[in-house]
Every structure is written in C-alpha cells, then in structure tokens.
Amino acid sequence: MKIVTNIYYTLLLLIAGFPRVSAQATQTTNKVTGKLINERGTAVDYATISLLRSTDSTVVKGTLTNDAGVFVFNNIKPGNYIIKATNLGYAKMVSPPFVVQENKGPVIVPELKISNNVKVLTAVTVTATKPLIEQKTDRMVMNVENSILATGNTALEILQRAPGVTVDKDDNISLKGKQGVTVMINDKLTYLSAQQLATLLRSTDGSTIQSIEIISNPSAKYDAAGNSGIINIKLKKNKQNGTNGSLTAVIARGSSVRESQNLNINHKQGNLNLFGSLSHGDIPYSRTMDINRKITTNGDTNYFMQHTTMPQVYHYNNFRLGADLDISSQNTVGIVVSGNSNNERDLNYNQTKIGSSIYSVDSALNTNSEIRQTFTNFAVNLNDRFKLDTLGQTLNVDLDYSKFKNNSKANYTTYYFLSDGSLQHTPELLRNETPSDIEIHSAKADYTKPLTKTIKLETGVKFSGVKTDNDLRAEKYNGTAYINDTTRSNRFVYTEKISAGYLNLNKEYKGGSVQLGVRAEYTQSNGNLIGSTPVDRSYLNFFPSLFINQTLDKKNELNFSYSRRIDRPNYGELNPFVYYLDPYTFNQGNAFLKPQYTNNFELGYVYDKTINVSLGYSHTTDVIVEIILTQGNKSFQTNLNLATQNNYNLNIYTPYTIAKWWTGNANFNGFYSGFQSNNINGGNIDNGRAGFIFKTTQTLLFGTFKGEVMFDYRSAMNYGIYQMHARKNISAAVSQSFMDKKLNIKFGVDDVFNIFRNDIDSYELGNNFTIRQKGDSRIFKLTATYNFGNTKIKQREHRTGAEDENNRAGGN
Incomplete structure (x- = not known):
C-alpha cells in the first residue's frame, strides 16, 4: 500500500x-x-x-x-x-x-x-431573505438562519424538520426512508458514535447554524461512507466588516423548565477574520416507555409487561474559536479550535410484571437505575488554501486532530417480588463505570485544475486514523461489599486506518454537464475484546460515481446520478459489551459485523428552478440492521448483517406563493423498503412495506411580524423487523423585531397538540412484542436575540478552502 x-x-x-x-x-x-x-x-x-x-x-x-x-x-x-x-x-x-x-x-x-x-454607508441598509428551502444542482439546502422555527431549537430538533429526514426513538437519522446517513458539520464529520453524535447535535444551538445541506448522492470527492447520502450542517461565519455578533437567550417549558444561552461574535479587518461562539444549556427531558412481550419457551408462554419512566437532565457547554488570515492574494491559512464539556444524568424507573397471561401476575421486579455521564471533546483544524493561478487551479490542505473523553457511571438496584407483592429475596445491586477515549488524526489534500475552458479535473488524497478504547468495569454487591463481576467486566479497543484517493473529471457543454469520478479506499481495522481473538480486517474498495445534468429549455432540467457507497460498522455496534435495562432486557454489540455496500441510482427533474421531482433506487448487500433476539426468557438488542435491502423512493418538493405575505413549501417522500435474509436465529426475513413522509411549512409576513407553521406526517412503515406506527406533529412560532431589527422576540410551540410519539411492533424471528413510547415533545419556547455591532454593511461570506474535510460517523 x-x-x-x-x-x-x-x-x-x-x-x-x-x-x-x-x-x-x-x-x-x-x-x-x-x-x-x-x-x-x-x-x-x-x-x-x-x-x-x-x-x-x-x-x-x-x-x-x-x-x-x-x-x-x-x-x-x-x-x-x-x-x-x-x-x-x-x-x-x-x-x-x-x-x-x-x-x-x-x-x-x-x-x-x-x-x-x-x-x-450611513444611508443604506441591505436586507436579503433566502427561501427556507433552496434546490441546487446536487443538493437541497435548508436556510436555517432565516427560519424562526430554528431559533431556540437544537440542531437535532431542526434536522427533524428537514425535507425527507426522520429521527427515530434512538436518535438514528434516516433520509428518504433509509438509515446510514453521514452527518457532517462544516464539511467535516465528527467520528462520533450515534449516541455521542446525538449528544453533540442536542448541544448545538440553532442560532449558530447557517444552513443544512442534504446531498442524497455525493460525488467521489466525499468519503464513501453513508448509503443514503450526506447531511452537512453549515455553521455561521463572519459576513460583515468590523465587529459584530449576536446574543440569544431561550427559556422553555416541557415537563420541566429549560434554558439556554448562545453568544456569536465576529471581527473582520483587512486580511484577518476572527470568529467564535459560546453556548450553554440546561435541558431536562422525560419520556415513558411500555414494552409488552410474549415469549414461548419449551411450550410454556410467559407475558412480560414493562413500564419505564426515564427522566433526564442534560447540561452542555460548547465553544468554537477560529481565525482566517489572507497571507497573500493566493494563500489563505486558517485555524479552528472547538470543544465541549457536557454532562447528563439519567434516571430509569422500570417495573416488569411477569405472568402466564396478561391478566395474571406470577412475579414482578423493579429495576431503578441512575446513570451519570460526562462528555468532553477538544478538536483543532489547520487549513491552507493555495490559488496556484488566476485560471482556477487550487490546492486545499487540512490537518485535523480530535480527542474525546467520555465516562459513564451507573448504579442498578433490582427488587424481586412474588405474586402477592412480597419481596422474593434480597435486592440485587450492580454498578458500572465505563470510561471511553476516542482519538482521531486526519490529513487531506484536494487539488483542482481546469484543463480547458470546459473540462475540470479534481483529485485528492486523505489519510485518517481512529482509536477507541472502552473499558467496562462492572461490579456486584455480595452482601458486604462490591466485587468485580467477571461475567461482564471487559475492555474493547478498536483501531481503524483509512487511506483514500479520488479523481473527478467534469465536462461542461452547451445545455449541460457530465461528471465522472472514482474513489479508492483501503481500510485496516482491528477490534480487540481483551481475552478474545481480535477481529482483523483489511480491504480495498473502489467507488465509482456518475452525474449528468441536462437543461432542456429555460424552465426544464433533467439530471441523473449514480454512486457506490459503503457503511462500515460503527464503533458502538462493534463493541460487544452488555448493557442492561433490567435482568430480562439488555443491549449487546457485535464485533463480527461486516461493512454494507450500496449502489444508488437517482433520476431527477427540475421545473423553473423550484419544483423538484426525483426517482431513486438503491440495492444494499450485507445490510446492517438492528435486531431484537430472544434467549430463553431474555430479550436483547443487537445488530446483524442481513442479506439485502432494496429501496425505491419518490421525492417531490415545491414552494408556492398564496399571497405576497403568505408563502410556503411542501415536500412529499414516498418509499418502499424491502429486507431479505435467511437463517437469522433459526428464521428467515422477507418483508417490505410502502410508506411516505409529508411535510409542509407556511410562512406569514406582516411588516416586522413573522409567523411559521409546520405540519409533519409520517405514515406507518417497516424497517428490518420493526413495524413503526404513523406519527404526526404540528409546530408553530411567531416573532417580532424591535430596535431597528436589532432585537427579535420569538414565541413558539413544538408539537402543539402533544400527539407525536414512537410506537413499534415486531412479530419477526419469533418475536412478539409491542413498544409504546411517548417523549417530552410539546415544548413552549420564548426566545430573545440581540444583534450588536456593525449590522449595516454586509458582504459575502469569507471562506477558507479547508471546509471540504469529511469523515465517517460511528454508532451507538
């Protein structure tokens, strides 16, 4: 190599x-x-x-x-x-x-x-309003900074409002009905697990976001990870000369009071551009979950009826500081330093009744747990952009280092009861501590050269290395003291190195363009559960891509795209540790998961640069799917490779104007996902179901008063072994500007009618269970934003050339 x-x-x-x-x-x-x-x-x-x-x-x-x-x-x-x-x-x-x-x-x-x-300077004020949704050639852009629904919300909450995007009960993100989305921030992915990514997105204030880009079929320039595409969250940077900024404060009420504050500040003078942000928040959240299971073992049937209340409090403190310096007209260097110090306290009160029928209780148990988690992160990016000539020849270089240090301390107390309600025996006491370290190094270079007036070459290389170290220290109480639980304690170390190179050729012609690309990635990974045989893998893959755009006339365009993608198992899915909800319900990783590969095809039509229609098909092999399996009376959640998944989707997006003061947009995404696999836990899977997502946003303008209403409906659908019930949500907000638009006050309500919930059934692979889950979804929010400094003269955003670094996200 x-x-x-x-x-x-x-x-x-x-x-x-x-x-x-x-x-x-x-x-x-x-x-x-x-x-x-x-x-x-x-x-x-x-x-x-x-x-x-x-x-x-x-x-x-x-x-x-x-x-x-x-x-x-x-x-x-x-x-x-x-x-x-x-x-x-x-x-x-x-x-x-x-x-x-x-x-x-x-x-x-x-x-x-x-x-x-x-x-x-003293007489002119420039104002410009972008539409909430913009359709561009290769991506859809959601202009968050112009939406009053964004202010006072977190990045995770805003993602749920993006066209074609859904977030499930475990914070897994799907695009057009498919999981495996690559999420980037400023063209860079965070190398986080799904749980850690959700934590980061919850702690990212909406007022710091400029836009969200949805790229359903990325080119070879991007990492090949992510079978359903890329979601790129663009954070705000300096747009104005002089010193300026904004201060946002939010007070909200769900089941408890929430509060958050965010400060953005920018300074641009001459060749120097400085920018930074600080965010703090205290976010309590609560949800309830009911799991009813019917388990038959050796001819005996038992019913497990669980009710769990899960209040939690999340605190976050984030910072981001950066500088760009124009050394010359051909060279710009930049540095971005970011980090966070967050903590979370989760309380789980789980009651389980067990009986031979749903009407009788033969025994019961209560498991109460307290989990305290801390998350700290420090990351630095050095970048340099070279303009080699005035003809468009450029070279961009990025160097990145990130260090994540997380820890979780959990205490579990389980009480066992007889049918008459008396204690069966002494309560069982367990405790865990799980320190986790992630260290990331990455270097990349991107080179662009126009070969002729109509032909452009793009090429580049990238090298990344990741090491995760997870140490599970489990203890049980023996009546006098806590001792090491050798059946659960373990340490899992995972390392991964990826070497990649790509080549893109773009040819423009009258009325259209063609881009042909290929990316090569060589992966070396090692998963080592101490005391077990390490799982070593190395493989070389090629990922071709093709994009064709054709303008038929002034109002009609066609486009076609194809790309091959890969999803490597994320770090949490590979981690074989066992995590308990109660003695009969737990989660376990799978160190033997293989990568999944997807071929994506998409045909699109654009009318008048506004109405967008696309038809897509994808075929995935060794698809990684969450599965619930049964061992005796115990049920556990893990991930397995199924044979194939076929996905068909139709996406329609259109903006519209009802009156000068009333505009809106609508997005319909219909899809069919079918899964097939043989001999999974002694059974076969062959299912599929059509589903759809419909979202619409109405924007009302009356002078400095602005109102928005959003409706979101997700039909019943299948994913793997899960049958998900329909979900719906209506959110609304109004805002008013004061003090020559320097001060903005907004009041909004998420899930106005408190009807959004996650309900799931499963009857595959011998399972017979239902999950009914209701979260803290109706939130009343009051937000105040004050803009200070030079707000009169706006210039285009100054960007370095180092915002093209993208990496792979992990899993729970």
Missing part, C-alpha cells in the same frame, strides 16, 4: 506542476486582468467590475472580484476600453483608458483603488 501511496503522490505533484502553457494554449490571448484595493491597500472582494468601451461607455462584460480582489475578462476583442468598479459603501471608480490588441498577450490593468463613500 505504501508503494501505491507514493505513486499517487507522484501523480498528484505531476498534475499540480502540469505546464501552464498547455492550459493557456487553449485560451485566447486577449485577456484583461487586474486587482481592486481600498484606501488601506486591502483587497476588495466581490465588487462589481464592468468592462466598457471607452468611446461610448457601452458595457461589454461584467464580473465580480474574487476574495483576493482579482478580476479577469477572457475573450476580449481588440479595442479601447475602461474599467468601472462599484461596491456597496464605496464611491464609483473608473480607470484610465487602455487598449487591447490582437495576439499581444494579456492586458494587466494597473492596480485600481476605490474610496469609501461615507454618505452611502
């Missing part, structure tokens, strides 16, 4: 050094280029530049300066010209005349200087 890596690096360097003469030979020599600066000598980015004939001031072409202040006009006919530059907050600037001659080489206009216009 080292030889392959060296060859790839050599090819990358050769491509980066590809003689520029070949690229320039395909272009006209009649080119005009220059740079725009302000009175301080700083580059003015995204200014409007017009090329005019000097004889009659006729506009010939127009463009914008890039973030280095550089502008370029290609294919200019010989003649006499002038340059006009305009930008908000500056006076108009016109250059001296210059001449373009045939085949005399590019014309470099002397550096242009534009002056501040104080009168314009």
